[in-house]
Amino acid sequence: MARKRFDDSNCSVARALNEVGDWWSLLIVLHAMYGTRRFVDFQKELGIARNILCDRLARLVENDVLRKEEVGEHGSRQEYRLTDKGRELFPVVIALRQWGDKWNPAPNGAPLNLRDRETGQPIEPMAVRSADGKPLTVREVFVPEDDIETPLQDSAEAGKKQKNMG
Amino acid sequence: MARKRFDDSNCSVARALNEVGDWWSLLIVLHAMYGTRRFVDFQKELGIARNILCDRLARLVENDVLRKEEVGEHGSRQEYRLTDKGRELFPVVIALRQWGDKWNPAPNGAPLNLRDRETGQPIEPMAVRSADGKPLTVREVFVPEDDIETPLQDSAEAGKKQKNMG
DNA sequence: TCAGTTTGGTTTCATAACGAGACCATATTG
DNA sequence: CAATATGGTCTCGTTATGAAACCAAACTGA
Numbered sequence: 001m002a003r004k005r006f007d008d009s010n011c012s013v014a015r016a017l018n019e020v021g022d023w024w025s026l027l028i029v030l031h032a033m034y035g036t037r038r039f040v041d042f043q044k045e046l047g048i049a050r051n052i053l054c055d056r057l058a059r060l061v062e063n064d065v066l067r068k069e070e071v072g073e074h075g076s077r078q079e080y081r082l083t084d085k086g087r088e089l090f091p092v093v094i095a096l097r098q099w100g101d102k103w104n105p106a107p108n109g110a111p112l113n114l115r116d117r118e119t120g121q122p123i124e125p126m127a128v129r130s131a132d133g134k135p136l137t138v139r140e141v142f143v144p145e146d147d148i149e150t151p152l153q154d155s156a157e158a159g160k161k162q163k164n165m166g
Numbered sequence: 167m168a169r170k171r172f173d174d175s176n177c178s179v180a181r182a183l184n185e186v187g188d189w190w191s192l193l194i195v196l197h198a199m200y201g202t203r204r205f206v207d208f209q210k211e212l213g214i215a216r217n218i219l220c221d222r223l224a225r226l227v228e229n230d231v232l233r234k235e236e237v238g239e240h241g242s243r244q245e246y247r248l249t250d251k252g253r254e255l256f257p258v259v260i261a262l263r264q265w266g267d268k269w270n271p272a273p274n275g276a277p278l279n280l281r282d283r284e285t286g287q288p289i290e291p292m293a294v295r296s297a298d299g300k301p302l303t304v305r306e307v308f309v310p311e312d313d314i315e316t317p318l319q320d321s322a323e324a325g326k327k328q329k330n331m332g
Numbered sequence: 333t334c335a336g337t338t339t340g341g342t343t344t345c346a347t348a349a350c351g352a353g354a355c356c357a358t359a360t361t362g
Numbered sequence: 363c364a365a366t367a368t369g370g371t372c373t374c375g376t377t378a379t380g381a382a383a384c385c386a387a388a389c390t391g392a
Contacts, residue, residue: 002348003189003379004213010274012266013196013259019270023169023187023350030179033304039369047170049351054370064269076359077368082304085269090304091292092265093179095257100178103230103251104185108176114307116296123302124295126257130282131290133299138199138248138256141280141289169350169377189379205340215380220341242388243339 019063024056029089037079095126185229190222203245261292
């Protein structure tokens with residue numbers, strides 16, 4: 001049967017994964033963040049099959065993560081550029097990268113050294129933070145009773161006073 | 167041909183996606199964060215096929231994202247619980263959820279209302295932040311020259327003085 | 333105690349997605 | 363004008379997914 005899709009899930013993680021949760025889409029977005037814009041460049045950098053790249057780019061455009069622009073004199077060259085929606089995947093990508101750097105460090109390389117362009121300072125590690133900036137683990141958060149149906153699409157535990165995470 | 171894998175990529179995002187970048191793994195991790203531990207519960211909550219669930223759980227255990235524990239009297243019941251590595255996907259999951267809430271809001275529901283258990287305060291929006299806590303966009307960061315090879319697995323732009331993102 | 337249920341799988345099979353490579357039409361370059 | 367770059371599409375063989383059936387080892391309840 002068909003691969004399951006989550007367009008209509010009431011879990012926003014599922015809906016998000018529906019748009020960028022396959023093997024290639026987030027990597028395409030990552031490369032777009034590094035400045036790649038052309039079909040052939042994505043293809044060369046990622047080593048993705050051309051038909052799959054076509055499909056992914058079209059889907060990302062359809063989902064308003066990228067937009068396609070004609071750039072040639074007579075409209076023969078295209079560029080794929082991030083939309084605001086696409087650019088806002090930045091925290092997702094960086095969180096994933098820091099996780100990868102920490103738990104699967106590159107055999108050869110150093111972890112990502114991203115810096116504030118203005119001050120030259122390295123960025124903070126990504127974290128879920130409370131209002132005062134303190135990093136929170138899964139165990140240090142909860143979902144208020146009123147929102148008990150929100151977090152899970154179909155929770156076996158819904159109905160508790162306070163829904164924990166962990 | 168076989169789906170491409172990224173075990174040996176020197177891009178940590180690619181390596182991370184290799185472990186949790188398929189349709190189901192992050193959703194399994196999400197549900198584990200909400201407290202699900204049993205095979206049948208994952209199966210019921212996610213609506214995933216049993217053979218696929220088996221495969222994904224095994225892979226997550228293999229990659230040290232979950233660990234499998236015998237809990238029955240005679241070892242007949244298992245629990246799948248998050249490891250530290252798995253728990254640290256928290257920022258990734260929450261970033262993805264906030265992105266989904268913002269750009270694909272639930273038809274019916276409110277966005278995630280996660281709170282600090284200690285203070286009751288809502289959490290901050292996920293963001294890439296500079297050392298002083300200021301949120302940074304893709305355009306406001308750079309990678310120093312020395313690390314120019316790190317960000318991309320095979321950049322067409324490597325060699326510039328400062329590598330931008332966007 | 334013994335049938336039925338829960339749990340955690342495995343097997344089989346049809347369908348969908350993927351990857352490689354061939355092919356193609358339209359610019360652009362030399 | 364020929365060669366190449368660009369952005370695709372098409373076909374075909376391989377792989378992954380999903381549904382359902384099947385299974386064995388606890389556990390449950392009457």
